[in-house]
Amino acid sequence: MGLSTYVATIVLGLAVLLGWLTDRHTLIWLTVNNRPGRLPQISKFADQKIVFADRIRNCEDVHLDTQRGFAILSCDPGRDTWNTVMGTFINATNPGTLYLYNYASTFDATSDEKNLHPLPMTNFPTASRQTFHPLGLAYNPKTLQLFVANHAPTGSAIELFTLDPNPEAPSLHHEKTITHPLLHGPNALLAVSEHELYITNDHLFTQRASPFLAALETYSAYPGGTVVYANLQTDTYKVAAHLPYANGIAALNQTHVAVASTTTPSVTVYRINPATKDLEKALSFRTRFLVDNLSVDGKGKLIMAGHPFFPAVAKVARSNWVVDFEGNGRGRPVAKRGRAPSWVAEWDGNVEGRVEDLFVGDEFGTSSTAVRDVKRGLGLVSGLYERGVLVWKE
Template sequence: MMNPMLKSILGFILLSLASSYLVGRAVIVFLMFKNAPARLEEFRVNADFEVKFADQFRNCEDALMVEEDGVAILSCDAGRDRWNTVMGTFPEDPSQVPSGELIIYHYTSQKESINRVTFLDYPAANNFHPLGVEYHRPSNTLFVCNHHPNGSRLDVFSMDLSKSEATATYRSTIADPVLKGPNSVVAISDHELYVSNDHYFLKRYNPWLSTIETYAGIPGGAVAYVNVKSGTVRPVAHVPFANGVVQLNETVLAVASTSTARVYLYQIQPDRSLRRVDSVKLPFLPDNLSIDKRGTLLIAGHPHPPSLEKVAKSRPRCQADAADCPNVHAPSWVAEWKPDGSYRNIFVSKSDFITSSTAIRDADRKLGIVTGLYEKGILVWREENPL
C-alpha cells in the first residue's frame, strides 16, 4: 500500500495542477465574455490610421518589415476564403482555389507603391497558400510556411530586395512529420530556423480533436528547430496553439500561445533547445508577433474567437473580387510590450479593420502596419510619439 504521507503529497500536487489548469481555462472564458463585440471598448493611440490598398489585395496573414530597404513583405491569400487549414475551411476541389501571393510594399517611396513577387522555377506556384514569412537579408534567403493542399511545408527561396523587380527563385522544400502545421518562422542564421506548429491534431485530418485541443488549451502545438544545411528538424518546445514566433534578442525567443492568451519567453540553449523562463499575460488571444528596432514586441490578435469563427464560416461565399463577401465582423487588437514589463494598447476595433493577425513597425520612421486575416488591404498608422 502507498504510504499515507506520500499519498497526501501526490494528491496535493494533482489538485494544484488541476486547479491551475481550470483557472487558466476560466480566464479564457472570461476574456471571451468581456471581449464580445457588444462589450468591447475600442481604442486607438494618438496616431493617423488609414486603410490602404483595399482594392488591390486581401487576407494578409503575416508581414515582415525590412527597414534597410524601406519595404514590407506581405503574405496574402485571397484563397483563404475557401482554404484555411487552421480555421478548418476546405472546398471539395482545392485545385479551384486561387493561390496566394507575396506583396512588396514600398512604404518609403513617395507614392507608397506595391509590387507582387514573381516566383521562378517554383513547382508549387499554383498551390501556394502562405502563412508565416521570414527574410534573412544577409543571405537574401526567403522562408515561407506554405499550407499546400498535399501537405503543409516550408518553402525556401532566394530573393534580392535591392533589385527593381521582385523575384523569388525556388531553392528547396522542407517537408517533415514534425512540421505538421507550420505557422510562423524566424531565422536565427542563414540556415537555422525556429518554426511554430499550431496543432498536433490538424483540422484537415481530425477536426473534432483539433477543436478540443484548441479550446482545452492542450499543449499539442510545438516549436521546431530546423537546420537547413544538416536537414535536422526536431521539436524543442510544446505550446498550446503555438502561433507567432520571434527572436527578442540573441538569447530569448518569444512564442505566442493563442489558446492561453499568453506569450511565452524561452531562453535559447547552446544546443538550440529551449527553456521556458517567463510569460506575458494578455487581454486577448495573440496571433503573430514582431519586434521593432528598439526591442519592443508588437502583438496582434483576436479579442473574440467566436466572432472570428463566424467570419471564417461566412467567407466561402465570397467571389473572386470579394464583392459578395458577407458583412460579418470580428474585432482586432494590437498591443506592444517591452522587456521592462511595460504594456500599451495601440489599436482595438470592432469593425474598422477586422481580424488583425500581424503588426509590424519601422520605429525610426514611426510607421506601423497591421494585417487582417480576412480583411481587404492593410492598416497603416503613423505615430508621432511612440512609447
C-alpha cells in the same frame, strides 16, 4: 503507495486542474468581456489609413526590411475556401501571393498603387504555384532568404526563396521545399541564421487529420503545440518546446525568443540553450486578447496582434467563402461581409514591464500581425480575413 506519496499525487493533480481551470476561466472571461458592444475603441496612432483594399486581402504575416524600406506580405484570398488551421476545406485551387510593399513613402505620396509589387516565383513548379497557400514568413535581410510556411493540399511544407529586391521588378527564386514529420502544421517561422529556424506547429492534432481531436486540443488548452528547431545544414530537427496552440514567434535578442500561446492566452519568453538549442522557459505573461503573430521593433519592444473576440473570427472563417469579393454578382455583397475586431499591443520587454494597447476596434478587422519601423515612425497591421493593410504613423 505511502501516505506522503498519495498526498503529493493529490496535490499535484489539484495543481494541474487549477492551472487548467485558470486558463479556461481567462478565455471565457475574455469572450464575455470583449463581445461586441463592450470592446473599447482605441487608437494611439497619430495617423492611419487602409491601403490596397481593392488589390489584396487575407494577409496573414508581414516582415519589414527597415534598411531598404519595404515590407513582404503573405496574402491568400484562397484562405476563404482553404484554411487548414481553421478547418476550411472547400477548394484549394485559388492560390495566395507574396508581395513587396515599398511602405516608406506611404504618407508622402498621393497614390500608393505603384509601391505594391506581386512577387513572381521563378523555379517554382507550376503545379505547386497553383496550390500555394502561404501563412507565416521568416526573412533574413542579410542573405535575402525568405522562408514561407505553405499549407498546400498535398501537405504542409516550408518553401525557401531568395529575394531579388530590384525596385522596378522584384522577384523570388525558389531554392527548395522543406518537409519533415515534425513539421506537420507549420504556422510561424523564425530564422536565427541562414540555415537555422524555429518553427511553431499550432496543434498536435491537425484539422486535416482529425477535426474532433483538433477542436478538443484547442478548447482544452492541451500543450500539443510545439516549437521545432531545424538545422538545414546538418538536417537536424527536434522539438524545442511544447505549449498550447503555439503561434507567433519572434526573437527578443540573440538569447531569448517569445512565443504566443493563442488559446491560453499568453506569451512565453524562452532562453535559447546554446548547446542543445532547446527553449527554456524564462517568464510568461497573459494578454487580454488571443495573440496571433509577434514581431520586435528596433527598440526591442514586442509588438503583438490578435483577436479579442474569437467567435467573430470563427464566423468570418465559416462565411467568407460566400462573399462576392470578385464582383461577379454571385454571393453576398462585400458590404455585408462578416467582421471581427482587432487588437494590437506592445510589451516593453521588462520582467516588470507593462503591456500597452495601441489599437483596438473593428475599423480594420482580424489583425494577425503588426510591425513597426522605429526610424521612420511607421507601422503596418495585416488582417487574416481583411481587405488591404492598415498603415499607421506615429
